[in-house]
Amino acid sequence: MKVFKLILKNALRHKLRTALTILAIAIAVMAFGLLRTVVTAWYAGVDASAANRLITRQAISFIFPLPYSYRDQIAKIPSVEQVTYLNWFQGVYIDKNQFFARMAVDPETVFDVYPEFLLEPEQFQAFKRERSSCIVGADLAKQYGFKLGDIIPIEGDIYPGSWQFVVRGIYKPRDKTVDGTQMFFHWQYLDERVRKESPDRAGQVGWYVIRIADPAQSGAISNQVDGLFKNSRAETKTETERAFQQGFIAAAGAFITAMNFMSFVIIGIIMLVVGNTMIMSARERTREYAVFKTLGFSAGHMVGLILGESMLISMLGGGLGLFLTFPFVAGFSAAVPKSFFPIFNIEPITVILGVSSALVVGVIASIFPIQRALTTRIVDGLRHTG
């Protein structure tokens, strides 16, 4: 117990220095928390993907469409429960800086395959009835103030011309891992107009999403689907939703690497600051340590004293930083448009990593002063002048 009191007294000896160190650690832990959250936000799509969904797209790349006629052929495969299709529409709403996903879908089946988008039954019926209607996500509705009955005008690029969609429903994400920033409208509405204006592009969808009964069979079913269209003008590539999402992330791998690297640099900086404080304190106390040793304090006591102080400071800093991370991340998330990172939550793993890195820093920062305190001979220590 006495040792703890001594640790506390030692830590408080230079109040300003200790306070500054704690502050530095807190800031670093906060930055670490933010960076990790950005990294996990990238992976959010992978985590949110369902095991029972397959995605079939054109084999060349995702920008090429697939014939609408593939739908029935895919649906005939046994153990395929439901097939739906989506078509990336893009276009410009207000100006080019307002991104959110705008997609043409099949109103009958899309919510069967994506049960995580929750929609009131009356709104669903209203959406199905009206060709030019659309559904928007709750987060999107909040950002732009969309209400039922509003008209959303969009200037097409891939599908040229002016388009207008009436909001007939607002879907709610089932939980925090679901993207609430998308807009869906009738594929038929798109196709009708394309048929009139550029007939050679009619009857095409972006990609198919297949719900299967047994996730264990996903490999076999994928091969079956791709086999159907082998050697056709539009060959397909089918993979699980998870693999599809991972492909997107792998393509941006350099950024993930850079951010991971930076989060380690942060830990390095905390280590330097805490280490510096501990080295200074230990040097100033060289004479005291010699006195302790003369009085018969064991090496274990000395280690406990220095390690304890280092741990106390880094845990206080880590705790404070973690406590501040939540409002800080919330502030960042409010500052960037919701559609940039549709899913932005602090994952438990981020908290665990933050705490454990503060612990590691506490241990490492005390190594050098401990080594010095233990190896300095009592006589030299007593002779030492600050």
Place this chain on the structure above:
Amino acid sequence: MGTRRLTTGITVLGVALVVFVFAAVLMMAYGVQKTLVATGSDQNVLVARKAANGEISSIIDRETANIILTLPHIAKSSDGKPIASGEPVVIINLDKVGGGLSNVTVRGVSLQVFTLRPQVRLKEGRMFTWGARELVTGVSIAKNFAGSQIGNVVRFAGDNWTVVGILDSDGSGFDSEMWGDVEQLLDAFNRNAYSTLTFRLDQPDVFTEFASAFNKEPRLQQFEPKIERRFFEEQSELMAGFIRILGIFITVIFSAGATIGAMITMYAAVANRTVEVGTLRALGFRRRSVLAAFLAESILLSLIGGLVGLFFASFLQLFSISTLNFGSFSELAFSFALSPSIVISSLLFAVAMGLVGGFLPSVRAARLNIVSALRSA
């Protein structure tokens, strides 16, 4: 300053780390921008659909392209044909050398393309034969993607395309593309429209004149001409902006940590030299000089840290990164690039850290009471 070598060293190292990251982030953003700016030329004009975010989402049918080419100020070659290239731009998936698929831009080009873009040269092999399903590949693609070297066959659109040559464009975005015959690509993809149309102006500085003629043509209302360089620069904005915002946000937080580190060191330095300060003051040095001396020490420390950080950051220029450009959704290779303004802002940043970190301790030193300072030994 020489006393407490270890502590001083650690402080310098802290500043160096922060400056290294700060410079690296700016160099990365600048690298993306530099690559894409080099892609376009000031004398070329690129026409795309007004609403399009990039080349792949733009569509220009042949009829429209022909209307555009009748406008004044378009440069003609010696046989009277316009120096222009109507280009379908698509994305295909290829395997990266390190594993994983990525998106590669395939551009259909017409005969005039080397007159239009003189910076692009054939580095190895030969140009594709017009009318054959052959491709030439940019040097970065050849390096980073498996199966895209000379002699390899790339399979897409139900056909086999042989790679017959490698292009080099001095680090521009074309190094990250594959080129083929426009007619072959349109035919293979079953398309009948270009993505964009690029042509040369007959003299510099006539763009405004050209643009007003363009905007008067009622059939071209959905399209927009841009200086080619400007167009590609815009393609870099999304990504360069993202890197910059995130990077600066993070380094500012880092710097708070390093500044506090400097502050701790300087407070210790002041405490350590209380007697010295007392002596100096007794000898007649003013408070102001003491303040300046400590502040100068702190700034010197952080400036050294800044130089060390920059020194190591400058080696990053040897590395090039190949990754997905969000602006165009396809692979783009670029190098870290250092510019004078990055050097200056990194050093200013370091000095600012020293100034902020050293100010309070220096004030404390300057305000020491002579008598008690001398006695404190």
